[in-house]
Amino acid sequence: MSSKIIALIPAAGTGTRLGDSLPKQYLDINGAPLIVHTLQALARVLRIEKIIVVLSPEDQHWRGLVANGGSAWQALSARVETINVGGKSRRDSVLNGLNAIEFKDQWIMVHDAARPCIRSELVEQFIDELENDSVGGLLALPLSDTIKLDDGNLRVAKTLSRENIWRAQTPQMFKFDLLRKALTASPNATDEAEAIEACGHQPKLVMGDSANLKVTYATDLKLAKMLLSES
Numbered sequence: 001m002s003s004k005i006i007a008l009i010p011a012a013g014t015g016t017r018l019g020d021s022l023p024k025q026y027l028d029i030n031g032a033p034l035i036v037h038t039l040q041a042l043a044r045v046l047r048i049e050k051i052i053v054v055l056s057p058e059d060q061h062w063r064g065l066v067a068n069g070g071s072a073w074q075a076l077s078a079r080v081e082t083i084n085v086g087g088k089s090r091r092d093s094v095l096n097g098l099n100a101i102e103f104k105d106q107w108i109m110v111h112d113a114a115r116p117c118i119r120s121e122l123v124e125q126f127i128d129e130l131e132n133d134s135v136g137g138l139l140a141l142p143l144s145d146t147i148k149l150d151d152g153n154l155r156v157a158k159t160l161s162r163e164n165i166w167r168a169q170t171p172q173m174f175k176f177d178l179l180r181k182a183l184t185a186s187p188n189a190t191d192e193a194e195a196i197e198a199c200g201h202q203p204k205l206v207m208g209d210s211a212n213l214k215v216t217y218a219t220d221l222k223l224a225k226m227l228l229s230e231s
């Protein structure tokens with residue numbers, strides 16, 4: 001079965017942890033806004049039919065990106081649409097995005113705008129692993145660090161087992177109807193998979209990549225610049 005997939009990109013965050021007034025998706029990485037790198041990687045995946053970016057209703061920066069984006073934007077413009085329906089949380093932005101589109105039985109691939117180092121080849125593998133799955137799934141990485149539980153006073157109460165523990169990444173991909181129903185019922189979900197789990201399903205774990213980092217802190221931005229200059 002060959003699937004047509006809609007990519008939904010939550011990009012309505014303010015990125016306050018980076019300490020910059022510009023939302024992190026618009027910070028410069030090697031001459032282009034961070035989100036342009038994310039969109040370029042997804043646009044290379046031809047099984048993605050359309051890329052829909054969820055912006056904040058107050059977004060002040062997308063227009064400038066389009067106006068000044070030059071050939072990088074020209075190449076993307078045919079594949080990318082925006083909707084200004086972002087909400088208070090990431091979950092709200094994704095759900096508002098789903099409520100603003102209507103795709104019925106389609107696969108929806110949610111990918112954070114803030115993960116610009118995603119590789120197109122990894123997205124292709126991810127789709128291969130999931131397109132015939134009955135639930136859907138997510139990229140994730142087995143934990144490599146030792147995990148400590150604190151006692152509330154910066155003292156270790158206990159070392160936890162890291163066996164079978166994974167760190168969730170994006171993309172995460174589920175069918176439109178199931179995902180919308182699940183997110184509607186899970187107001188506090190921090191990712192799509194959590195909402196799907198709460199409906200009694202078991203999302204599939206697909207091996208991710210440590211380079212697929214989410215830009216959150218200044219060091220992540222430096223790392224993303226290095227990784228993207230190499231590729």
Ligand code: C5P
Pocket residue numbers: 009010011012013014015025054086087088089090091093094112113114115214215216
């Ligand atoms: O804040 P965090 O790094 O977890 O955000 C992950 C992704 O979700 C980012 O691409 C961000 O723009 C998006 N987001 C959103 N709406 C929010 C908060 C975050 O679209 N209210």
